[in-house]
Amino acid sequence: MVSLPGLLSTLSIVSLLLFSQLSLSFAELNSQNLTDREALLSIKAKITKDPTNTLSSWNESSPLCQWSGIRCDQDNRVSTLNLQTLGLTGFISPYIGNLSSLRYLYLQGNQLSGSLPDELSHLKRLQVMNVSSNLIQGNIPLNITMCTKLTIMDLSVNRFSGQIPDMIGTLSKLQSLNFAQNQLSGTIPRSIGNLSSLVTLNLGTNTLHGTIPDELGKLHRLEQLQLTLNNLTGTVPSSIYNLSALVNFNLASNELYGELPSNIGFLLPNLLIFHVCINSFTGQIPPSLHNITKVQSLRMSHNYLVGSVPPGLDKLHDLTMYNIGYNQLVGTLDFITSLTNSRNLTFLAADSNLFHGSIPPSIGNLSSTLSKLYLGGNQISGTIPKSIGQLSNLTLLSIGNNLISGEIPSEISHLKQIQELDLAKNNLTGKIPALLGNLSRITQLNLNGNKLNGSIPTSFGAFDNLLLLDLSNNNLEETIPNTIFTLTSLTSLLNLSHNYLTGPLPREIGMLGKIDAIDLSSNNLVGNIPDSIGQCESLQVLSFSDNLFSGNIPNTIGDLKALQSLDLSANKLTGLIPEVLEELQALQFLNLSNNDLSGTVPTEGVFKNHSAINLQGNPKLCLSFDSCASHRKKSKVIIIAVVSSISLALCFVIVLLFWALFMKKKGKDARVSSINNSIKATYKMVSYDEILKATRNFDPTYLIGRGSFGTVYKGTLWDGMIVAVKVLNLTIKGASKSFAAECEALRNVRHRNLVKLVTLCLSLDFANNDFQALVYEFMENGSLEEWIRGRKRNENGESLSVLERLNIAIDVACAMDYLHNDSGGTIVHCDLKPSNILLDKEMCAKVSDFGLAKLLVNPSGETEAISSTGGLKGSIGYIPPEYGFGGKPSTKGDVYSYGVMLLELVTGKSPTDDLFVGGLSLEKWVRAAFPDEVEKLVDPVLCLKGHTCSPELSLESQMKCVVSMARVGLSCAIDTPDTRCTMQDALHELKSIKKILLQS
Structure with a gap:
């Protein structure tokens, strides 16, 4: 039996032990709490700016768990750190790794910089890490994969670089992985396929390359797949199309190719977003896509899709965006009627395809929410339906570059929300409706390249928000309304060139103080150039050429400090060249030619560079006192x-x-007989009647194309020979000289890469008018331009392969080398471009169109024997810089044009592409990417991806060939003539490239 004192003694010992244990626990908790406190204060110390003063509560006078942005667990340990969208500036302290109980970390929406601390790997309980939308840089820490409980990891919208860690696949609990909008490189790790719980994968907007791993097809819970804006190549693994849970399928802006599965709509029935635009996909639009009745956004633009738009669009009631622009689709626009059931449609684009027919009147029944409508760059004819005025919320309407005729319907003035209106390059006639002045929100109005007549409506003076106005290349008459020059909002472009506008230029032009470019060239404007032009302080490009301006050049032009290009040529300007032009440091191009200027030419500034100025046609000018x-x-x-x-x-x-x-x-016979006898003696002549029979009375169906001086027809001569007949339009100034130049240039030359001149016609037509025609051998495969632009393809629907492009480049170089060096006299072509390179049945390239050719007495080009036309020689984009400043045609000029053509062969880009504005040219664009990034500029239709065009050649060797061709092109297209290579050098280099290619 235990005595009472013994029992009390035992209880006392137990109590002491329990108290001791509790004291230790409290001490340990206090120690851990103190560690969290010190870690948070260290985090605060790294914050240099706290605009909301949120961290002021982090101090010794208040309990840790009451601090702003802090949540604690039941043990008073920090479990949540939430500092999102506070505008914090500073760094993430490595002491964050001491918050060992942290589960949720929210730092998004700040301006934190520096790197991501390695110490984050100590957070073994971390489930959510969101540091998106900051300025964090450096590599993703490799040991971040030690946070094995992570379910959400969001590092998007930062500046992370390097590769995605291969061990990322060990984070088996991840449901959302977002590394988008960084600078990550390398390939997509195959280990991501092990993340079986993944619902969201977003690696978009990085520089990832390589193929899409087939292992991603194992992510059967995946709903969001976003790989947009990378450099991914190859085909899409078929396993990806089996991820039936996918809601968002976004592979836009890569270098992917192959055909989209015809049954994709059945494989991915839950799709709401399907974006594969800006790739190289081929084949047809899968009809099953239109069976996904809940789909909201379909973007397939900028690919190589063919065929017509499949049926089923009428079922897509939830559709908000349908973008099929920039493909090779055919058929009519009848599918627009089916889209009238999509009552939420806000964006519709079918531009730059091969659609024909007229715009259906049902277009006015499209959704009232429609905001943007792109139909430009097709072959659409007919008139603009009046019903288009019913699209009350339209902010952009683009139907330019078509064959649309008729007048501009006044109903367009009902589009009160319109901001951008593009009706350019059609066949529109009649007057510009004055009611367009009611479009108070418009910022860009482009009506250029039509046949509009009448005057510019004074109502345009109400355009308070207008940034760009282009009415060029029409038949507009009368004076320019003063109200146009009071549009102070105009900051981009005012282009009224190539019309018949008259009258003086009002001094109100000075109110355009913020505008970048003004072009009033090729009109009938008279009077003095107003002094107020000097108030246009932002002006970079100014062209008043080819008018009737008189008087002196105003000194106030010297106030245009941003001016880069000034063209006052072909006027009646008198007096001295203002010395203030010497002070314009930005001025790179000055054309004062064909005026009546006098006195001494300034010598400083732009005048130091003789290739940058053109003063020809001013006989009273002299170079010194x-x-x-x-x-x-x-x-x-x-x-x-x-x-x-x-x-x-x-x-x-x-x-x-x-x-x-x-x-x-x-009579007329005397005029015909005055044609150069040497030409008649050289060529066999045919009669006008024979030409008429050969072309079936100039049947329009036989029309091949139109040139600067005439029209080309396909014809069949009496002996059955198929020919191309170039009929000169003798009403065009210079046409007869072009005829003589072409005959003279080809009279004594023979080469397999020159188009053969078969015969001539120098005769009178049945109306007793002079008639001249050149008869050439017919080239079955058309022009190189048609192939580059995709208007021609081979029987397999393919464009030119790398080897074919190289062969064409060699053929042209052979022809030009012969003309320059081996033809018995140096011939300069002066107009070398893809439209003048023709391809025969065997795809052998031949140079044609010698209408601008020059026959030089010696190779230096200093003495000219014949010329076709006066003025600038060549076509815009291919003209060497020195020709623009009065330089004489030379072999070096041909080399420059050849270089541009070679760069066009590589990139598929025309030198006049809309991309090349603001001083950027095709040559500068390629040179900036050479050599490391040239691959990004290569013509996307090149058969490199699956190399079906040249299966015998490896992808690597073809790409090396393309880069080498670009190098030759750049060595030809150098601005300074003396530093360009010769045509002989280019030919030798290209032949070496071909030899290496075929040996690989």
Whole structure:
């Protein structure tokens, strides 16, 4: 039996032990709580800016668990740190790793910089980590994979670089992985396929390359797949199309190719978003896509899809976006009627395809929510339906670059929300409706390249938000309304060029103080250039050329400090060249040619660079003071000589008049016989009647194309020979000279890569008018331009392969080397471009169109024997810089044009592409990417991906070939003539490239 004192003694010991244990527990908790407190204060110390003063509560006077953004668990340990969207600036302290009980970390929406601390790996209980939308850089820590309980990991919208850790696949509990909008490189780790719980995978907007791993097809719970804006290549693994839970399928802006499965709509029945735009997918639009009745957004633009739009669009009631632009789709626009059931549609694009027919009137029945409508760049004809005015919420309407005719319907003025209106490059006629002035929100109005007449509506003065106005290349008349120049919102472009506008330029032009470019060239404007032009302080490009301006060049132009290009050529300007032009540091191009300027030419600034200025056609100008003084002395002698010569001149004129009357009586036959006898002697001649029979009375169905000086028809001669007949339009200035130049250039040349001139026609038509035609061998495969633009393809629907492009480049180089060096006299082509390179049945390239050719006495090009036309030689984009500043045609000019053509072969981009604005050119674009990033610029239709065009050649060797071709193109297209390679050098280099390619 235990005594009472013993029992009490035992209880006392037990109590002491329990108290001791509790004291230790409390001490341990206090110690852990203190560790959290110190960690948080260290985190606060790394924050340099706290705009909301949120962290002021983090101090010693308040309990830890009451601090702003902090939540604790039942043990008073920090379990949540939430500092999102506070505008914090600073760094993430490595002491964050001491918050050992942390489960939820929210730091998104701040301006935190530096790197992500390695110490985050200590957070073994962390489930959610969101540091998105900051400025964090460096690599993703490899040991982040030690946070094995992570379910959400969001590092998006930062500056992370390097590769995605291969061990990312060990985070088996991950449901959401978001690394989008960083600078990550390398490939997509195959281990991601092990994340069986993954619902969201977003790696978009990085620089990831390689193929999409087939292992991603194992993510059967995946709903969100976003790999957009990377450099991914290859085909999409078929396993990806079996992820039936996918709601968002976004692979846009990569380099993927192959066909989309025809049954994709059945494989992915839950899709709401399907974006595969800006890739190289081929084949047809899968009809099953239109069976996904809940789909909201379909974007398939900028691919190589063919065929027509499949039926079923009428079932897609929830559709908000349908974008099939920039493909090769055919058929009519009848599918628009089916889309009238999509009452939530906000975006519709079918531009830059091959659609034909008219715009259906049902377009007005599309959703009232429709905001953007793109139908430009097709072959649409007919008129603009009046019903288009019913689209009351339209902010953008683009139907330019079509064949639309008729007048602009006044109903367009009902589009009160419209901001961008593009009706350019059609066949629109009639007057511009004054009611368009009611479009108060419009920012861009483009009506250029039509046949509009009448005056510019004064109502346009109500455009308070207008940034760009382009009415160029029409038949507009009368004066420019003063209200146009009061549009102070105009900051981008005012282009009224190539019309018939008259009258003086009002001083209100100075109100356009923020505008970048003004082009009023090729009109009939008169009077002085207003001094107020100097108030346009932001002006970078100014062209008043080809008008009737008179008086002096105003000194106020010297106030245009941003001016880069000034063209006042072909006017009636007089007086001195203002010395203030020397002070314009930004000025790179100055054309004052064909005026009546006098005095000494300034010598500083832009005038130091003779290739940057054009002063031709100003006979009173002199290069120095001494030469001007000498000129004045000589002028006295000249006056006496002129007066004494007048009598002789009058006598000579009288004789000429009698001679002209005599020649007129001899009739039209005398004019025909005056054509160069040497040309007649060289070529076999055919009659006008024979040409008429060969072309079936110039049947429009035989029309091949149109050139600068004439029209080309396909024809069949009496002996069955198929030919191309170029009929000269003799009403065009320079056409006869072009005819003579072409005959002279081809008279003594023979080469397999030059189009053969078969015969000529110098005759009279049945109306007794002069008739001239050139008859060439017919080239079955059309022009190189047609192949580059995708208007021609081979029987397999493929474009030119790498090897075919290289062969064409070699063929052209052979022809040009022959003309420059081996033709018995140096011939300069002056207009080398893809439309003048023709391909025969065997795809052999031949140079054609010598209408601008120059025959030089010696290879230096200093003396010219013949010329076709006066003025600038060549086509925009291919003209070497020195020609624009008065330089004489030379072999170096041809080399430059050849270089541009070679870069076009590689990239598929025309030098006049809309991409090349603001000083950017095709050559500069390629040079900036050379050599490391040239692959990104390669023409996407090149058969590199599956190399079906050249299966015998490896992808690597083809890409090396393309880069080498770009290198040759760049060495040809150098601005300075003396530093360009010769055509012989280019030919030798290209042949070496071919040899290496075929040996690989």
